[in-house]
Amino acid sequence: MQSDKYDKSKRFDKLKESKKIARKRPTINDVAQLANVSTATVSRCLSKPELVRLDVRTRVEASVVELGYVLDGAAKTLKTHQSKTIGVIVPTLEIGGYASAIQAFEKTVAAEKYTAILGVSDFDADKELQLAHNLAEKGVDGIMLIGMDSDDRLTSFLEKVHIPHVNSWHFRRDSKYHWVGFDNRAAIQAITSYVFQHGHRDVVFFVGGAEHANARTELRRQGFMDAISDYNLEFSEGLIFEVPYNSKASQLEFHRLWSLGNRPTAVICANDILAIGVLRACKKIGLRVPDDISVTGFDGLDIMADLWAPITTMAVPAKQIGEESGNCLLNLLTDKNPKTLTELHCTLVEGGSVKSLI
Amino acid sequence: MQSDKYDKSKRFDKLKESKKIARKRPTINDVAQLANVSTATVSRCLSKPELVRLDVRTRVEASVVELGYVLDGAAKTLKTHQSKTIGVIVPTLEIGGYASAIQAFEKTVAAEKYTAILGVSDFDADKELQLAHNLAEKGVDGIMLIGMDSDDRLTSFLEKVHIPHVNSWHFRRDSKYHWVGFDNRAAIQAITSYVFQHGHRDVVFFVGGAEHANARTELRRQGFMDAISDYNLEFSEGLIFEVPYNSKASQLEFHRLWSLGNRPTAVICANDILAIGVLRACKKIGLRVPDDISVTGFDGLDIMADLWAPITTMAVPAKQIGEESGNCLLNLLTDKNPKTLTELHCTLVEGGSVKSLI
DNA sequence: CTAAAAAATGTAATCGATTACATCAAAACT
DNA sequence: AGTTTTGATGTAATCGATTACATTTTTTAG
Numbered sequence: 001m002q003s004d005k006y007d008k009s010k011r012f013d014k015l016k017e018s019k020k021i022a023r024k025r026p027t028i029n030d031v032a033q034l035a036n037v038s039t040a041t042v043s044r045c046l047s048k049p050e051l052v053r054l055d056v057r058t059r060v061e062a063s064v065v066e067l068g069y070v071l072d073g074a075a076k077t078l079k080t081h082q083s084k085t086i087g088v089i090v091p092t093l094e095i096g097g098y099a100s101a102i103q104a105f106e107k108t109v110a111a112e113k114y115t116a117i118l119g120v121s122d123f124d125a126d127k128e129l130q131l132a133h134n135l136a137e138k139g140v141d142g143i144m145l146i147g148m149d150s151d152d153r154l155t156s157f158l159e160k161v162h163i164p165h166v167n168s169w170h171f172r173r174d175s176k177y178h179w180v181g182f183d184n185r186a187a188i189q190a191i192t193s194y195v196f197q198h199g200h201r202d203v204v205f206f207v208g209g210a211e212h213a214n215a216r217t218e219l220r221r222q223g224f225m226d227a228i229s230d231y232n233l234e235f236s237e238g239l240i241f242e243v244p245y246n247s248k249a250s251q252l253e254f255h256r257l258w259s260l261g262n263r264p265t266a267v268i269c270a271n272d273i274l275a276i277g278v279l280r281a282c283k284k285i286g287l288r289v290p291d292d293i294s295v296t297g298f299d300g301l302d303i304m305a306d307l308w309a310p311i312t313t314m315a316v317p318a319k320q321i322g323e324e325s326g327n328c329l330l331n332l333l334t335d336k337n338p339k340t341l342t343e344l345h346c347t348l349v350e351g352g353s354v355k356s357l358i
Numbered sequence: 359m360q361s362d363k364y365d366k367s368k369r370f371d372k373l374k375e376s377k378k379i380a381r382k383r384p385t386i387n388d389v390a391q392l393a394n395v396s397t398a399t400v401s402r403c404l405s406k407p408e409l410v411r412l413d414v415r416t417r418v419e420a421s422v423v424e425l426g427y428v429l430d431g432a433a434k435t436l437k438t439h440q441s442k443t444i445g446v447i448v449p450t451l452e453i454g455g456y457a458s459a460i461q462a463f464e465k466t467v468a469a470e471k472y473t474a475i476l477g478v479s480d481f482d483a484d485k486e487l488q489l490a491h492n493l494a495e496k497g498v499d500g501i502m503l504i505g506m507d508s509d510d511r512l513t514s515f516l517e518k519v520h521i522p523h524v525n526s527w528h529f530r531r532d533s534k535y536h537w538v539g540f541d542n543r544a545a546i547q548a549i550t551s552y553v554f555q556h557g558h559r560d561v562v563f564f565v566g567g568a569e570h571a572n573a574r575t576e577l578r579r580q581g582f583m584d585a586i587s588d589y590n591l592e593f594s595e596g597l598i599f600e601v602p603y604n605s606k607a608s609q610l611e612f613h614r615l616w617s618l619g620n621r622p623t624a625v626i627c628a629n630d631i632l633a634i635g636v637l638r639a640c641k642k643i644g645l646r647v648p649d650d651i652s653v654t655g656f657d658g659l660d661i662m663a664d665l666w667a668p669i670t671t672m673a674v675p676a677k678q679i680g681e682e683s684g685n686c687l688l689n690l691l692t693d694k695n696p697k698t699l700t701e702l703h704c705t706l707v708e709g710g711s712v713k714s715l716i
Numbered sequence: 717c718t719a720a721a722a723a724a725t726g727t728a729a730t731c732g733a734t735t736a737c738a739t740c741a742a743a744a745c746t
Numbered sequence: 747a748g749t750t751t752t753g754a755t756g757t758a759a760t761c762g763a764t765t766a767c768a769t770t771t772t773t774t775a776g
Contacts, residue, residue: 027761029763038727039763040725040764041725044765052724052725071495072436072497073432073763074761074762075762076762076763078430078732080731080763080764081731094457094458100452103450103452106476106478115492115493116475117474118474119464119473119474120464137429138431139431161426306638306665307664395755396757397733397734410755430731434733435761436731437761438761
């Protein structure tokens with residue numbers, strides 16, 4: 001307001017000094033000067049070269065190379081409100097399917113010049129929210145959420161800051177948001193039914209839960225119960241074992257269960273990692289699979305076919321999820337209106353770990 | 359220069375209009391106005407709250423919440439020349455070890471408020487270079503390179519733009535750059551020697567190569583040859599099989615080799631994926647492992663112990679690599695002077711897939 | 717050859733923060 | 747009380763691009 005209030009001379013001294021000292025990266029101004037054009041022209045050469053006469057363009061390009069000029073994305077983003085950057089929030093990279101999905105996603109969006117920014121939430125909703133905030137500050141144009149049913153805080157935050165997002169891995173039907181995934185409930189129901197079809201009636205269900213519980217866990221439980229009721233079997237909570245998401249945990253849990261005299265004819269696992277743990281327990285106990293006990297997995301890891309007891313599992317379309325999420329988000333970012341639900345399908349991979357009792 | 363050259367009135371009309379129309383995110387100005395302080399104070403509340411009187415601070419914080427203010431990282435980066443962002447360039451996420459390393463890296467740098475930006479190079483040096491350029495534009499403060507021996511173009515580019523970087527997975531001793539990794543050559547030599555110690559003399563070496571060749575491939579070849587010469591065996595190029603980095607390829611290659619009458623007593627694989635392929639070929643051919651043929655892997659995937667023939671493999675310290683790379687880069691970014699070489703070690707995991715011939 | 721239209725280029729305001737320095741206020745000394 | 751020190755806050759230049767609009771140059775049409 002009162003601009004005569006301060007003495008400006010000192011400021012300029014400082015400025016001159018720093019110009020001499022600092023070994024900065026060349027800016028668009030330097031390029032413009034060297035090429036003898038205005039910054040506007042340089043900028044156009046970089047983003048809309050067809051607007052610039054050929055001879056000028058080559059001159060500018062030469063200057064860019066000579067100076068080793070690299071555009072300052074921060075300045076560009078500040079002006080354009082576009083970072084050409086997409087955030088990806090994933091619970092963990094240790095789950096192979098997630099890594100595949102991310103890789104496919106990255107490839108898809110990279111084709112449109114978007115760069116992926118990664119956040120690992122460790123299955124922690126608070127951390128997820130914090131990551132989203134961080135990504136918002138970074139100015140991401142969109143966000144891909146993998147494998148968690150984010151709570152309302154997250155989605156409403158994203159809505160408030162106008163960042164479009166895609167949820168992936170599973171989905172909800174009654175949602176205004178965008179989903180790319182498969183039907184967890186139906187898929188678990190399917191593989192459970194497969195086991196029932198083979199004559200099993202005395203089964204238990206291992207599902208990743210405990211500290212890693214999320215909406216998907218719940219859907220999987222329901223899928224299991226659906227199959228139970230399809231076959232008019234009696235359900236009890238005792239059939240479901242929630243264990244942390246790692247082989248060691250499921251190994252111990254199965255071992256415990258068996259030593260307590262619980263003798264199911266089949267163990268249905270909600271993911272392959274748990275199935276591997278069960279398999280290890282079986283080996284220790286001396287159970288043959290599938291002769292003494294049947295075991296199924298879920299995820300469709302390639303390797304399940306090479307285990308000492310090749311495991312029947314449900315293959316999840318991880319790569320497809322990545323691609324479709326990428327496309328969905330790209331559409332969202334260009335104001336095309338992608339469908340809110342892209343339903344993908346799992347495929348049963350028979351490994352032979354389910355014995356027919358009929 | 360001639361500022362009286364243009365008519366400015368129209369510009370301002372546009373401006374006012376856009377202010378009315380655009381539904382922008384609140385800026386630091388809005389917060390300042392609402393809290394009745396200057397933007398400087400708001401800024402200080404956010405970055406150095408201890409400099410602001412408590413009552414003012416709470417007022418500002420309340421305004422931040424009320425407006426749902428999110429700081430604009432681009433503006434901050436533009437002014438400070440710091441993005442709090444680190445680029446990660448990886449050949450692929452499909453290799454479990456890389457994913458683990460990245461996850462550990464992300465965790466390490468996230469603790470210091472850095473965010474990871476991901477680039478997948480697909481084992482392509484050109485793409486790698488392009489990714490680095492892209493990351494430089496994004497303003498990353500540093501870069502982590504995984505599993506590739508980047509060519510000089512990359513390192514000299516990074517030097518020119520003043521972006522510190524860490525190379526990981528393997529290392530070079532005679533380098534001014536920073537490395538975190540293990541000695542590929544020595545590790546392959548060790549597992550090869552292990553096989554020789556068990557009396558094998560007729561061995562072949564499967565190494566990921568072909569389109570995915572890189573410096574590491576070469577180091578591994580050398581490690582194999584080192585062991586050969588340690589045992590005074592005769593070397594021939596025919597002992598080395600370069601195959602693409604996937605199980606299918608190694609399966610086919612071993613099958614081909616076997617059908618041509620090549621009958622080694624052991625197959626040494628430079629990674630677990632190739633070993634799995636060989637194992638599959640063995641199963642198809644009807645070879646028992648290790649009774650009819652010995653097979654070793656390299657990577658130390660957990661799952662190798664659960665295969666129908668548990669495979670002896672060399673465990674790579676992936677997580678450690680991620681952590682140490684993170685620390686190294688963090689030090690580099692704070693002008694501490696980390697050592698240029700952090701050598702980590704592999705451990706032999708005996709699966710029982712090597713038969714003793716003695 | 718001139719006028720009109722189209723193409724190329726330049727000017728300078730602008731995006732939203734940070735921060736050096738100035739200023740003002742309050743506390744601590746004489 | 748007056749002076750100095752310390753603490754809190756404000757002012758406004760600055761970072762490096764983009765881009766609306768003005769201006770100049772070139773091309774096309776008459």
